[in-house]
Amino acid sequence: MKNLFKVDLDVKTMVQLAMFMAITIILGYVNKIIPEMPQGGALISIDVVAIFLCAYLMGAGYGIICGIGVSILQFVLAIATYWGPWSVLLDYVLPLAVCGIAPMLKSTKIKNIPIYWGIILSMILKYLCHFASGAFLFAEYAPEGINPIIYSLTYNLPYNFTTLLLCMVVVPILYKRLKGVLR
Numbered sequence: 001m002k003n004l005f006k007v008d009l010d011v012k013t014m015v016q017l018a019m020f021m022a023i024t025i026i027l028g029y030v031n032k033i034i035p036e037m038p039q040g041g042a043l044i045s046i047d048v049v050a051i052f053l054c055a056y057l058m059g060a061g062y063g064i065i066c067g068i069g070v071s072i073l074q075f076v077l078a079i080a081t082y083w084g085p086w087s088v089l090l091d092y093v094l095p096l097a098v099c100g101i102a103p104m105l106k107s108t109k110i111k112n113i114p115i116y117w118g119i120i121l122s123m124i125l126k127y128l129c130h131f132a133s134g135a136f137l138f139a140e141y142a143p144e145g146i147n148p149i150i151y152s153l154t155y156n157l158p159y160n161f162t163t164l165l166l167c168m169v170v171v172p173i174l175y176k177r178l179k180g181v182l183r
Contacts, residue, residue, distance in 0.1 A: 007061035016182060017066055020054035024070045028079060037159065044162040048126075051099040052119060052171045057182045063100025071096045083137065090133035098125040107172075114172040120164065127160040 007013075027047035034042050051070065055063025071092040074080040082088045102118030109115065134141075134152030142151035 003059065005061040006059065007065065013058065013062065016058060017054070017062060017069065020050050020058075020066050021069045021073060023050040024048070024066070025073055025077065025079070028074070037155070043159055044166055045159065046163075046166060048096070048099050048163060049167055049170050049174070051096060052102050052116075052122070052167055053174055053178065055100045055102045055118075056116075056171065056175050057178060060101050060103050063102065064097050065100070067096035067098070067100045068093060087133060087137055090129050090137065095126040095129040098122050098129070101125075116168060116171060119167050119171060123160055123164040123167065126163075127156060130156040130160065 024047045027050055031042050031044070031046050034044060034046075036042055047070075051063060051067050054066040071080070071088075074092060075082075075088075080088075080092055082091060099122045102116065102122045105117040105121055107114055107116045107118070131152050134156055135149045138152075139148035142148040
């Protein structure tokens with residue numbers, strides 16, 4: 001566990017981090033072709049796959065840096081839309097940073113199917129960030145007569161669940177092929 005958060009920012013690792021951040025941004029643009037939900041957010045978020053790969057291939061410290069770096073890049077590139085500092089924190093910085101902690105939990109196999117428990121935990125935490133943002137920052141967008149907390153729970157669940165499913169399938173496949181390439 002000690003080496004899991006160890007970060008050594010030499011030229012090689014900074015280039016690898018930049019590569020994962022660039023892939024995440026590019027996948028974010030690719031994600032734009034997927035229809036959006038009525039009040040923002042895609043039906044699935046393919047960009048976090050690159051952050052998970054960074055975390056599993058390089059370590060949790062690098063994954064967290066990648067997630068935070070991507071959130072900063074989204075603002076620098078004018079991709080992000082926000083409504084104040086809490087929105088920045090709950091919609092961008094925290095949800096992407098928690099994707100970096102995925103390697104903290106060991107992966108297991110059930111009948112030769114890899115289960116990445118860290119992805120599940122990270123996606124639950126990511127969902128909670130988006131839920132808090134929706135319930136407390138965007139409560140006025142809940143339809144009349146619907147509790148904003150219930151609305152945020154149900155609004156953010158489909159997108160985070162489909163993203164979880166995608167990551168549980170794609171990350172193990174790509175990780176298996178890439179684990180000998182980096183470092």
